[in-house]
Amino acid sequence: MAEYDYEDLGFFNASNNSSQRHQEFLHFSKFFLPCMYVGVFVCGLVGNSLVLVIYIFYQKLKSLTDVFLMNLPLADLVFVCTLPFWAYAGFHEWVFGNIMCKVLLGIYTLNFYTSMLILTCITLDRFIAVVRATKTYNHQAKRMAWGKAICLSIWMVSLLVSLPQIIYGNVLYFDKPVCGYQNQAIFTMVLATQMTLGFFLPLLAMIVCYSVIIKTLLQARASKKHKSLKIIFLVVAVFLLTQTPFNLVKLIRSTSWEYHTMTSFYYAITVTEAIAYLRACLNPVLYAFVGLKFRKNFWKLAKDIGCLDVSRQRKSSEDTSRTASASHNVEATSMFQL
Template sequence: MGLLVFHHMDINYDYYEHLNTTSHEDHRHEAFSLFSRVFLVCMYSFACILGVSGNALVLIIFIFYEKVKVLTDIFLVSLAIADLCFLCTLPFWAYSAAHEWIFYTLPCQIIRGLYTLNLYGSMLTLTCITIDRYFAIVRATKAHISQAKRIVWGKAVCILVWVISLAFALPQFLFSIQAEFDKKVCIANYSTRFLELFTEVTQMVLGFFFPMMVMVICYSIIVKTLFDAKGFRKHKSLKIIFAIVVMFIFTQTPFNLLKLIRAVYQSVILDERFDYALIITEAIAYFHSCLNPVLYFFIGVKFRKNLAKILKSIGCAKHQQITKQWQTTEDDGSKTCTATHNAEETRMYSL
């Protein structure tokens, strides 16, 4: 069938061996190769350009304008750094999808590991934000801790999150290799089938589905608490965090479910429809890393206000109408956020 173009970051060694043994189905494989090459290159390129610029802007606003004042800021900065690390690997995958993997084994290990590190780092960070919101809203009377202590705890928790995420990503750092079939590829090559299955299932259950269950339970209780509260407007304080969590779950769950199915039932690699589903859900999962800045812009009042300041400072905001409009919205939003005696605990701090 010639050169096969199929570049899942999480594809394994057995998959390519299977493709070599079934290389006579030329027409179907060539069609799939063309689709994957065009689709992945376009998605990787677009996500990289939009995501790097967006997350860099997020870091500038949080670090230089908001000064990372509160606990939520720390977690959101951590998310942006994780996304940036991953997005910087996409040019390598775009080139690999268009041609072949030419970067040798060490970059293969680093780049595959960074994706896994980003996935579980983001998931665990969102879980920490959810738990923090749970204690701030549901257990508000028991959660009175000074902002300074919250910052210290937040930094310690972030470090712990990345240590745990690194442990989850360790198999990708260790077992990824550059291999050559019809062309050079970057894949995972586990020493045994049991090790592969154990790694995949452990990563998915402990690093993805368990934290997702914690977030769903916490937000269910939070929503019930806010509906029962007299100051119903307090639900606006959770709008951004809730949107981030929902977006993460909806973009990551399909791909991770398919990965789990592939690990348990390897016979699905014979199904071409599964291949298409895997490649499309993979692209959606990777595209998530550039969506958070978009959510901040459309939902976050203070984020838009600080963006207006940046545009004005570099001479791009020639007219003041947009800035005034955003500031007016900010004033309205700040009035809403002060509707409760517990506003300091429940508001969506810097956004």
């Protein structure tokens, strides 16, 4: 984003690397990041919009998890809607003015924090649901009320920690107009907050909670525990694979200033940033589409909007199977299994 793409454009003029490598990097970043932004925007827009529509029109909010899953695609959706602006600015220059610079920096950061904090709450909710299952069932109504209050608090806290971007965000002029902030103290504070709320807090919650959850599921005699374990490992693996590289690069960059003169390190920042933003596309799959109830509602939506004629084909196939089974029970059974 702005603070990583444009903040140190001046370094290219003072670097010890060859000017040719700098030009190659500028050419690479000019096309790579905008293309990634557009790709994440399209996939994230479709996926998160589907999740929101299904939760609003087809799936009632019956549990605390549903409340969190309702807010997660909303946060991701607003996040991805800022990406076309950054894609255009990366490919050309910032042409949207100073006020839009402040607004887009604020919206981007607001929903970045909101999304990551909601992921943390989903982790804690799953921990409570598995480890304290009986008490959770007995206090479902109270947990729903708490969940709505927690979501409201998350949005308020995210807005609060986004104020530095809104206040200090400005259009800066290097070789071309860019949106960012030049104050190094503000940049350090923003980076520290992002690392804490956007990575270390969700990572700590996942490590602690999912460790206990895995231990509890292994001790239980539930028939679905292996499926639950697979989903848990998938959630943790995706989070680590998408978020760890970018945050590690940011941490190194903030503590080792000699890397500012290395073009290869800026390649690392650019690529890992693009990977980190893939979470906005993967969240709908991980936290919604894995649910059986959600998948059923998805097929209902597809049927209602006329994109799917599977239900008619399925009904016709079932009628055919019933007719065939009257005279050829063995063959019908075999076809049904196929």
